[in-house]
Amino acid sequence: MPNYKLEINEKTYKVAVAEGTSLLWVIREHLGLTGTKYGCGIAQCGACTIHVDNVPMRACVLQVENFSDGQKIKTIEGLAENSDHPLQKAWIEAQAPQCGYCQSGQIMQAAALLNENPNPSRAEIKSKMNGILCRCGTYLRIIKAIEIAASNEITSKG
Amino acid sequence: MGKLKSSYSRRDFLKSTGGVALFVGVSGILPQLVSCSSPEKIKEVLAKHPITAWVKLAENGDITIFNPASEMGQGSMTSLPLLFAEEMDADWSKVSVEFSPQESEIYGSPGWSPGSKLMFTVGSRTTNSYYMTMRQAGAQARYVLLASVSKEWNVPISELSTSKSNVIHEKSDRQIEYGEIVSFLEMPGSLPDFSEDKLKNPKDFEWVGKKINRTDIPEKVNGKAKFSIDIRLPDMVYGVIERGNLHGSKPTLLNETQVLASRGVLKLISLEYGIGIIASTLEDALATKKILSIDWSNSKASSHNSQEIYSEYEKIASRTTQGQILEEKGNVKQAKKIASKTYQADFKNDYIYHAQMEPLNAVVKVSEDLSAAEVWVGSQQGFDTKLGVPAILGIDPEKVTVHLQYLGGGFGRRSMNDFVEECATLAKEMAPLPVKLIWTREDDLTYGAYRPLSLQRIEANTDQDGNLSGFSHMVVGDGGNLVASGTNNSHYNIPNQFVEWREASNGIRLKHWRSVGHGPNKFAIECMLDEIAHDQGKDPIQFRKGLLSNSPRALATIEKVEQISNWNTPTESGRAKGVAFVEHGSLGSGVCEISVDRESGKINVHNFWVALDAGVIVHPDNVKAQMEGGIMMGISSALKEQITIIDGKVQQSNFHDYQLLRMEDIPDLIETELIASDTHPEGVGETATPMVACAIANAFLALTGKRLRHLPFTPERVLEVLKS
Incomplete structure (x- = not known):
């Protein structure tokens, strides 16, 4: 079984798994970072969205061997110390989640969006978030939360 | 704001130190108090009665309220404890919430037939069916506090009032926080029957009907909320099942030797409608599922064409x-x-299909002698609070402990026990190793209900x-x-x-x-x-x-x-x-x-x-x-x-x-x-x-x-x- 070195949330993990193993199973089942969720396995629902070198990607369709070259992987657990990322605070303010299962993916996708564009229009939010499904139908509150976070950040940065 | 504690178990209950469990709100069993700092005493009581606590009160004023309903996004983790806290006059900011044990005789709400009790999160019945149960239990808890203060201060109970976790005696200008009552708390000889007219008038509600943050949301934004798919146990193995895309069809496996030689495979288990694979890793189980060669029988559905x-x-x-x-x-x-x-x-x-975001899954661990089992699952519960597992294992319901987890969506699909029974079937074969059964999205959709x-x-x-x-x-x-x-x-x-x-x-x-x-x-x-x-x-x-x-x-x-x-x-x-x-x-x-x-x-x-x-x-x-x-x-x-x-x-x-x-x-x-x-x-x-x-x-x-x-x-x- 080959060994892989992964940089996740600024920590180095070593894991022995078969080549071709989905990064999602490595993260969840081997390393125990279960905040990243399995929803479809074919990059259609976005529940497994993580950041690889700051780019949002669907972990379920990534193979472990392609991400052990020092790429910086970030999961929901590493988004912010003390869970106080502006989006996490805004998510609570907007009371966005219901069942909560998709929300890690939603927040990771939104974090990547705000990194790229701190003040997105509603149309941009919808287009960038379109890949993340929510069966409970919390979409309007997710939009509200992203808008709250964006406006708080802009205010705090003057 | 109320907040959550990790899920509740009898073991945790025994471990907790300090405070008092109020054994109230239980019909048929006398209410009683048990000091949580005396594990021996707790054991003694537990030997006589099942856990019946709706609430735990600590000396520092922390209050833990137990939620008997599933949390599938509908907010039971907030609305039911809120009703209890309202009648107890608890300070909501000191309240935390845990799931109650799955025991319908104790934690059930009125069922559909007269006198029956049910833990079943279906039909939009959570708040409707628990409205009186939670309020009455909260009112009883408040009464125990009042009666204890009345005795301690030697004042008539009628002169006492409560507000935000305090008992107040206006006449003597005294007040005492609920946590401070713990040291002299005692159970009155009898508890009044709290019929609806003895409870608060809805117009006097302090917390109910107000803007309250949900207790479950903080851990749903940082990845810490546990769904059963997130459970990992030592020595856990993985199960998947191929069920085909023709409902009711029976499989004949054609390449068993090849499948058994597949990497990581520990066991094959034939079900009437599917082939189960147990492997040491999820990826091995899934890879093996893809190489199955199966001959599927016809079924009643074979002639069905939905658009014709x-x-x-x-x-x-x-x-x-x-x-x-x-x-x-x-x-x-x-x-x-x-x-x-x-x-x-x-x-x-x-x-149409449920499409709840968390595909069906469960974790079951059967004891080596097959006499007991633990189940971790997101379920909408049911008439059988042990979700069909006792029948699969041929053991008494008391021997099955269900650890209810958050549900990544229910919508009715998780009111069915098929996936729990399947997991028990696999786990029985693997005892004492815990088995995590995962339905892929394809399984969940194709073999949907x-x-x-x-x-x-x-x-x-x-x-x-x-x-x-x-x-x-x-x-x-x-x-x-x-x-x-x-x-x-x-x-x-x-x-x-x-x-x-x-x-x-x-x-x-x-x-x-x-x-x-x-x-x-x-x-x-x-x-x-x-x-x-x-x-x-x-x-x-x-x-x-x-x-x-x-x-x-x-x-x-x-x-x-x-x-x-x-x-x-x-x-x-x-x-x-x-x-x-x-x-x-x-x-x-x-x-x-x-x-x-x-x-x-x-x-x-x-x-x-x-x-x-x-x-x-x-x-x-x-x-x-x-x-x-x-x-x-x-x-x-x-x-x-x-x-x-x-x-x-x-x-x-x-x-x-x-x-x-x-x-x-x-x-x-x-x-x-x-x-x-x-x-x-x-x-x-x-x-x-x-x-x-x-x-x-x-x-x-x-x-x-x-x-x-x-x-x-x-x-x-x-x-x-x-x-x-």
Whole structure:
């Protein structure tokens, strides 16, 4: 079984798994970072969205061997110390989640969006978030939360 | 703000130090107090009684309240403890919440038969069924505190009051925090019976009905919330099952030797309808699943073709032999005979799938001697709180401990135990190793249990004054109540009504899907009303107001939605509004505003307004969230979702070919107005969803003059209707 070195949330993990193993199973089942969720396995629902070198990607369709070259992987657990990322605070303010299962993916996708564009229009939010499904139908509150976070950040940065 | 603690177990309970468990709110067992700092004493009590605590109170004032219901997004982790805290007069900021053990005799709410108790999170019954249970238990807890202070201070209990976790004696200007009472807390000889008139008047509620943050949300934004799919145990192995895409088919494995030699495979387990694989890793289990070579038998479903079956259903509907009569009021035949006009239409709906975001899964660990088991699962519970596991293992229910986890969506699918029983079957073979069974999305969709396909034939009559005099509703489909519920028209003033169900049976797995029969049946009823109003040149809301004249609460919802939707103000060009009324415990009226892309056939829902009367609103922001989510699920199912079956084989497999509503297609606005009421709370989880299809079809009729009568309204169907 080959060994892989992964940089996740600024920590180095070593894991022995078969080549071709989905990064999602490595993260969840081997390393125990279960905040990243399995929803479809074919990059259609976005529940497994993580950041690889700051780019949002669907972990379920990534193979472990392609991400052990020092790429910086970030999961929901590493988004912010003390869970106080502006989006996490805004998510609570907007009371966005219901069942909560998709929300890690939603927040990771939104974090990547705000990194790229701190003040997105509603149309941009919808287009960038379109890949993340929510069966409970919390979409309007997710939009509200992203808008709250964006406006708080802009205010705090003057 | 209330917050959460990790899930509750008897072991944790024994480990906790300090504070007191109030064993109250339990019928048949005397209330008692147990000091949590004495594990021996706790053990002694537990030997005599099962854990019966609704609340734990610590010396520092921290209060833990146990939630007996599943949390699948509907907010039980907040609304039920809130009711308890309200009557206890607890300071909500000191409250934390844990799941209660799964013991229905203790933690059940009144069931459907008299005297029965049930832990079953279905039918929007959480708040409705636990409203009195939680309040009475909270009031008893408060009484224990009052009685103890009364004795300690030697003052009459009638002179004491409570506020925000304090007992107050105004006369002597003294007050004491609940936590400080722990040291001298004792159980009074008897507890008063708290009937409703002895509880708070809803207008005096301090927390109930206010803006309260949900207790479960902080851990749902940082990845810490535990769903059963997140459970990892030492030495855990993984199970997957191949079930094929023909429901009821039996497998014959053709390459067992090859499969057993596959990497990581520990065991193959044959089920009647599938082949189970146990492997040391999930990836090995999944890789092996792909190399299975299976010969599948025919099944009852083999001849079923979902899109051709409607002609069969039409024949069933046209037969002269009657089906099962569900409702008969007045005489519809007579009404038809003297009618000045008769309207008839068939409404159809295809199969749809739950698509809860967390695929089905469970973790089960069976003891080495097969005499006991632990289960970690997200379940909507059931008549059997041990979810079928005792029967699989042939052991007593007491030997099975269920650790309830968050549900990544339920919508009815998790009220079925198939996946838990499967996991127990696998775990029995692997004892004492814990087994995590995961359904892939493909498994979850293909071997789903769908909302049934059905046909609704409506025949309505009007008299010479244009009044609706008769209404006949025939449902043809499989699944009994799954298709036949939601046909009730008691709020409408229609003198002659008749409802019947005619059975069809196709061998397809079926299950309750959020709002169950209300979805298809309200679609048929509410569309027929608009077709009649349209024919008579009447405004759909004015038409319904006439029909609801004897039902003031229902009428108020129509009047309110008329107002908040600016119904009487013309819409911008290219758009139209449609209305629908739904009773599902609570009463709701909804208005949507749509436009149609006549090139592509795509319907866009721009706005949705809801007026709701649900009795006492325990947690208003959450009720609004339920309306928002219910509308979204309604739009998704009405416009996009469709399972098709050819020669018994399910044609869809994942979210690429079973489309759900995505963010780009949501309305700009969903606005909910909650109508104030002090009557017993009614369920809110399933009132919004059934409004949607009919409101959209009614708006479509207003916009185009054409009728949408077959769900879902896919662009192809819309184009076809526009061309007709």
